[in-house]
Amino acid sequence: MLDFILSQFLFYFAIVLVLFVPGYALIYALFGKKWPISSLEAFFISFGLSIVSVNFIMLFLGKINLPLTRWSLFFSLLLLTLICGAIYLKRWKKNEASVKLKELALPVFSRVQLVAVILLLLLTFFIKTVYLKDTILPTSTDLGHHMYWAKTISVSGKIPVYAKVNIDMESNKLTEPQPIADFIIGEHLIFSAINLVSGIDYISYFPSLILFLVHLMAILAMFSLTRLFFKDYTDANTIAIATLFFIGPLYALASPQAKFVSGGVIGNVFGNFFIPLCLYFFLRALMEKSSLMLALGLFVSLGMAYTHHLSTFIFIFIFIFSGLFFLIFNFRELKKYFRDWQKILFKPAPLVILAIGVIFVFLIYTPTYLNTKAIDTAVGAPSKATRAGLTFDELSDATGKIRMALGLFGLALLFLAKKYKSYAGAFLLGWALSLVAISLWPNLLFVDIPSDRIANYIVFPFSLLSGFTFVYFFDLLKDSEAKKQYLNPTFVLTAFLLLFTFLAMNGLRENASTLNTDVNVRATLETYHASTFLAQKTTTQDIVLKDHNYLPADSWMKLYFMRGYTYPLSRGYFKRYDDVAKMREQCTNLMISTPSDPIAKDCFSKTQTNFLMLNPKFDSMQFVKLKNFWKIYSADDLVIFYKNN
């Protein structure tokens, strides 16, 4: 128990040191004593700035060949904090107003509103925690893959080279390590930093909890962004609360929410935090003509580009669509706006960030996806049926039908509310409609990315629009000045309660359907145990093959060995071996399914595979009669065979 308490203490210490201190230090340095942001905004902004800063610090340390260790990281963060502190003190002494910005005059919450926010937060935490309780044991395939790279950073003290050994389709031999474009450094550095500072093992609660934290911060960011979007509207707080309702407790578990946290979909979870944060900064930059906010927006965008390519790609589309909407609706005043934009862009702060971005991309670390092959894969005519766009029904299912309907209605109401001409309106339209367009008609926009992955991003803007619809619709029914309803108040109240109940039932039913998670704890512990056993009994000369179909948590095995991303070799899902669109090696399948087959024998010989980890209930009989396979380890749901010649 004492161990647990100590590890918890170290975990929270690492979270504060890595994920809040650098961001708050930057906020103090940039804004001095009088912040133009509220304490709530500072809370999630510091989190975002910290992630980006820590990523860049670690990349820089890696570039100058300083080992990434607990102490190098600790002193780097200390140095950053001291520098920021010195800037703050200098300004404080001179009593210099660091920025001309003022905190936005957002309406204060009434007591009822404050209670509503607190209750919604409690409910959000409760529902997501109940769901994650059954999935917190590290089993998720994606998270296992990602944590291998994070652990590589911790173990080697270096920025990893993303490469993997494959089996050559023609010779059946293992290839030299070949570059992988699928992984992006920002998905791993933060986890390494937390591990380095806290010392907590990767095969534990910590990776999922960090993802959960990012997700929760995204919800807070959405809440604040909604208030910013509707700041001129008297019911801004109510809309923000309604948005919190749609994004917090309702549909709390389905993709891209808690399900992505438990599934280890790191890039999307980070992207769904960075996108609202970037929009927040850019919106404030434009609304208040602030080059500092623009610089912060660029800084966070750069951080997003180092974390997730798809989110960055989506954000570029959001930005283009928003810009187009703004240009169309403000065509007559374009000259004035261009002058404004020039004034905020050609200032030291944004130019310095752009220069830092260029230096990082070209001199410090180029993101792995910035190569012609990866760009060709994402841009162009859809290459597969899964990339050819969703039907409207499929998109509605991904968004939640009610949320989709309310969101579309909200888009129409934006025009009724005369909100479309403002920056906020343009961003809202651009955010929602760009995602609808890419999801439904990717061919028109030359996007070649799985359409369902894009559709996952639509949940956030449509939750916001749903919140707006819900509040604005009932606002339309009353005469605010005369403080009376156009319709019979009893009828309005009944309609409100009915709609509220319907929405709540729909969202909560969705939660209930996602709650049934089936994690086999015993089988997972057997996987961990067998991996520990083999890691001790084998050397780098031995080659292990495991099965992905019937063994839980198998992607975490590689963290026990740390002998390469594709060590142990893996038999993937069966359908992959029959995919005519993409021919794959057959060895990993044949060596398990038909080990006495001549091709399988050739595979064993060429790959030097001599250990197999399998589920005996599905893959044991084919080895029992073969004399050269010894069953050397036995658990209820896992056996290990050794090929002795």
Next chain:
Amino acid sequence: MQNKIIIGVFVTCLVLSFSFLAYSERKNQDIEAQNLWFLYFSDPKNSALDFSVENHTDKTEFHWELFVDKTKLQDGNLSVKKGETITSFIPEISDRLGKKISVQVTASDNNIKEIDKTF
């Protein structure tokens, strides 16, 4: 002040939720609570037949049998406390070429596990 209240509630919920989830995960990772036991050769790659029983169940009595092909050669009992691993040392078996030598271990609840080597 209102924002600080929201942050306060958020941080409190966060700590409670994280601590609960971390505790749940630790509990899940506790192999002693999962009623598992394992059988394996102490040296999987060479011809030695010494085997280990690693016990994480409440049942402590195990019976083992050594077969050469299907003929029982030896048997014995092992008492393995919860959390312990006991290794049984099997002497060299003569005339084993071409034969399958298997070790079968039965727990007191009749859960049987078997490992083998063929020479």
